[in-house]
Amino acid sequence: xxxxxxxxxxxxxxxxxxxxxxxxxxxxxxxxxxxxxxxxxxxxxxxxxxxxxxxxxxxxxxxxxxxxxxxxxxxxxxxxxxxxxxxxxxxxxxxxxxxxxxxxxxxxxxxxxxxxxxxxxxxxxxxxxxxxxxxxxxxxxxxxxxxxxxxxxxxxxxxxxxxxxxxxxxxxxxxxxxxxxxxxxxxxxxxxx
Amino acid sequence: xxxxxxxxxxxxxxxxxxxxxxxxxxxxxxxxxxxxxxxxxxxxxxxxxxxxxxxxxxxxxxxxxxxxxxxxxxxxxxxxxxxxxxxxxxxxxxxxxxxxxxxxxxxxxxxxxxxxxxxxxxxxxxxxxxxxxxxxxxxxxxxxxxxxxxxxxxxxxxxxxxxxxxxxxxxxxxxxxxxxxxxxxxxxxxxxxxxxxxxxxxxxxxxxxxxxxxxxxxxxxxxxxxxxxxxxxxxxxxxxxxxxxxxxxxx
Numbered sequence: 506x507x508x509x510x511x512x513x514x515x516x517x518x519x520x521x522x523x524x525x526x527x528x529x530x531x532x533x534x535x536x537x538x539x540x541x542x543x544x545x546x547x548x549x550x551x552x553x554x555x556x557x558x559x560x561x562x563x564x565x566x567x568x569x570x571x572x573x574x575x576x577x578x579x580x581x582x583x584x585x586x587x588x589x590x591x592x593x594x595x596x597x598x599x600x601x602x603x604x605x606x607x608x609x610x611x612x613x614x615x616x617x618x619x620x621x622x623x624x625x626x627x628x629x630x631x632x633x634x635x636x637x638x639x640x641x642x643x644x645x646x647x648x649x650x651x652x653x654x655x656x657x658x659x660x661x662x663x664x665x666x667x668x669x670x671x672x673x674x675x676x677x678x679x680x681x682x683x684x685x686x687x688x689x690x691x692x693x694x695x696x697x698x
Numbered sequence: 699x700x701x702x703x704x705x706x707x708x709x710x711x712x713x714x715x716x717x718x719x720x721x722x723x724x725x726x727x728x729x730x731x732x733x734x735x736x737x738x739x740x741x742x743x744x745x746x747x748x749x750x751x752x753x754x755x756x757x758x759x760x761x762x763x764x765x766x767x768x769x770x771x772x773x774x775x776x777x778x779x780x781x782x783x784x785x786x787x788x789x790x791x792x793x794x795x796x797x798x799x800x801x802x803x804x805x806x807x808x809x810x811x812x813x814x815x816x817x818x819x820x821x822x823x824x825x826x827x828x829x830x831x832x833x834x835x836x837x838x839x840x841x842x843x844x845x846x847x848x849x850x851x852x853x854x855x856x857x858x859x860x861x862x863x864x865x866x867x868x869x870x871x872x873x874x875x876x877x878x879x880x881x882x883x884x885x886x887x888x889x890x891x892x893x894x895x896x897x898x899x900x901x902x903x904x905x906x907x908x909x910x911x912x913x914x915x916x917x918x919x920x921x922x923x924x925x926x927x928x929x930x931x932x933x934x935x936x937x938x939x940x941x942x943x944x945x946x947x948x949x
Contacts, residue, residue: 517822519794523769553819583819612893615918617821617864619895621743621948622700640701640948642774644821644864661700683774683796685738 508532508696509544511571511584514561517552521581524682528693536565545576546696551583555607555647556595558583572600577698578674585669585676586647594647603669603676605652614662617646622659622667624679629656629670631677633694639687641667641679648678699946702912703743703919704933705897706926708733709750710779713763715927716750731766737926738771740933743948745771746799746867746921748826749779750842761793768794776824782806784813791818799867801826802840805847805854808861815862824897825863827854829884830871836884843871851884852891859892866892867921869899877903877925885915897921905931905939912945 508525510518512534525532532548535541549571551558562568571578571588580588589599592607599607610616621640624632641659648665651658655666659678669676675695681688708715708730715730734745747767764777777790778799787798804811804825814823828843829836829851836851855866868888870881880898889896895918898911902922911917925931937947 517791517794517796519765519792520768520796523794524772526769527772552821554816557816615893615895617894618700619821619865620700620703620918644774646820680774683772685772689772 506530506546506696507544508546508548509535509541510548510550511541511567512536513558513565513567518550520680521548521550521682524689524692525696528689528696530696536567538566538570541567541570542574546698547574547576547578549578549580549584549588551581551585551587553583554595555583555586555592555597559587559595559597559599562587568600572602575673577695579695580674580676581682582645582678582680585678586645586649588669588674588676589649592647602674603649603652603654603671605649605654605666605669607647607649609647610662617644618661619644621684622661622679624657624659624667626658627656629668629675630698631656631668631670631675631691631694635687635691635694641677641681641684641688643667643679645678701743701946701948702917702940703897704741704908704936704947705744705746705919705921706733706737706742706933707746707748707899707921707923709748709923710763711750730763731770733927734767734771734775737933738773741937741949742773742933744773744919745775747775747777747779748799749777761789764790764793764795778824778826782810784810784817787814787818787822791822797822797824797865799824799826801828804858805838805840805849808857811858811861811863815864820862820864820894823863824865824867825858826867826869827851827858828869828871839871843874852887855888855892859894863894865895865897867897867899870901873901874899876901879903879907880911880915880917880920882910882915885911885917889916889918895919902931905936908936909940909943909945912940913943
């Protein structure tokens with residue numbers, strides 16, 4: 506199986522590489538259209554600030570490629586947020602894959618949300634064998650509100666979408682590569698899709 | 699609900715875990731990678747690696763160790779010690795660290811906080827603050843608590859938040875190594891003052907101290923070293939006790 510992690514200069518890529526290795530696979534980092542298109546699975550990572558990450562994506566031309574991919578694609582954290590319509594962070598236009606707008610938590614709660622929180626209302630093969638209310642590791646200041654594309658929700662100030670799915674595109678706000686054995690199982694489920 | 703976090707801290711010197719009593723008299727408490735794996739399996743929520751000799755000896759944090767840890771464990775970890783530039787952070791993150799902790803370098807060059815937040819995002823910028831009370835004032839100290847600054851803890855905490863820190867790791871030098879409990883009054887004040895998570899550090903001696911840090915100190919996470927390294931407190935037992943005190947934890 507060929508797993509490609511999209512390399513556009515953003516994200517803690519090494520952790521994802523190691524997690525995939527622990528699952529018995531290897532992944533390659535690439536920004537090459539041909540290589541990405543030929544992959545069986547594509548992972549779209551991202552940490553940092555939305556507008557600068559989007560700019561890097563546009564500079565590499567990958568903003569055009571990603572929405573056209575046909576194989577399973579998993580956006581993680583900011584990767585997931587960039588796959589939404591737009592984000593309040595830096596007033597950033599997204600890839601318009603998930604039909605939802607990313608907004609900021611208010612100061613009623615500590616921002617960023619940092620740590621382990623539960624995922625509910627699981628509805629996708631991505632969560633095969635995963636129990637409701639498992640804890641996942643999250644670090645984020647902006648979130649996708651609950652919506653038709655949600656396949657998991659989490660409570661922090663509001664009930665929001667902690668995972669999204671549209672056709673072959675998946676996104677998790679949490680970091681499966683940093684969420685213990687359960688997180689690794691979710692990453693493994695994605696690789697089995 | 700978002701849980702409170704339990705964070706074992708591995709102080710590293712020459713590639714080995716050490717724990718200082720009031721930051722002197724170092725004792726060897728094991729192999730860092732092995733310990734990291736044990737803690738991860740026991741239910742630690744995060745790990746912190748502090749290269750405690752780094753600032754003094756101008757040593758760079760051990761990249762090999764970061765890679766070994768990242769390849770072995772599947773929970774987040776923070777690396778601190780001797781980090782003074784965007785480039786230092788870039789290397790650590792590239793090798794698998796999730797966050798970095800900066801302390802002296804942030805005091806000497808506060809713009810570093812802005813630069814790191816801008817380039818890597820606030821979520822990976824932990825500002826560590828060591829402070830102790832002098833004439834009733836909490837004063838920020840540097841170099842493992844040896845050098846006092848003119849900064850007040852609360853003013854500095856507010857400033858680092860405004861500059862883009864994602865989290866504050868507050869160590870009370872008055873409590874560190876005493877095993878008499880965390881500095882809960884200062885912690886609670888910090889937690890109300892800033893809107894980013896606060897990690898309590900310094901003073902853990904028994905399970906009740908952790909309960910108090912979360913309830914009285916309003917901390918978001920509690921960090922300790924020797925009580926875990928010498929198995930005086932098992933993380934599983936600690937988390938069960940926290941749960942029995944109606945504190946949300948990941949079990």
